[in-house]
Amino acid sequence: MDEKLKIKLNIADRVYPLTIDMSQEEGLRNASKKIDSMIKQFEESYAVRDKQDVLAMCALQFASQVEQKKFDNAIDGTESIERLTKLNNLIDEYLNK
Numbered sequence: 001m002d003e004k005l006k007i008k009l010n011i012a013d014r015v016y017p018l019t020i021d022m023s024q025e026e027g028l029r030n031a032s033k034k035i036d037s038m039i040k041q042f043e044e045s046y047a048v049r050d051k052q053d054v055l056a057m058c059a060l061q062f063a064s065q066v067e068q069k070k071f072d073n074a075i076d077g078t079e080s081i082e083r084l085t086k087l088n089n090l091i092d093e094y095l096n097k
Contacts, residue, residue, distance in 0.1 A: 012051045
């Protein structure tokens with residue numbers, strides 16, 4: 001049985017109490033640090049003072065990264081299938097000789 005862990009994450013000057021599996025702690029803490037780092041970058045670069053605007057920009061940034069990875073993986077998968085097909089054909093030709 002997985003033990004639950006109670007943690008508090010500070011994001012954008014707010015504290016969020018969470019009950020999580022122990023295996024999730026490191027990932028959530030790293031994500032929280034990335035969000036706060038991105039908030040600081042946006043605030044410095046664009047002089048945005050409203051936290052909601054900054055958080056929306058962070059959400060857009062993270063979502064676009066996820067979508068780009070999906071796109072990149074789809075392209076890589078197609079190329080891999082083509083290469084595997086060619087290799088399979090070469091092996092078939094060799095074995096049929």
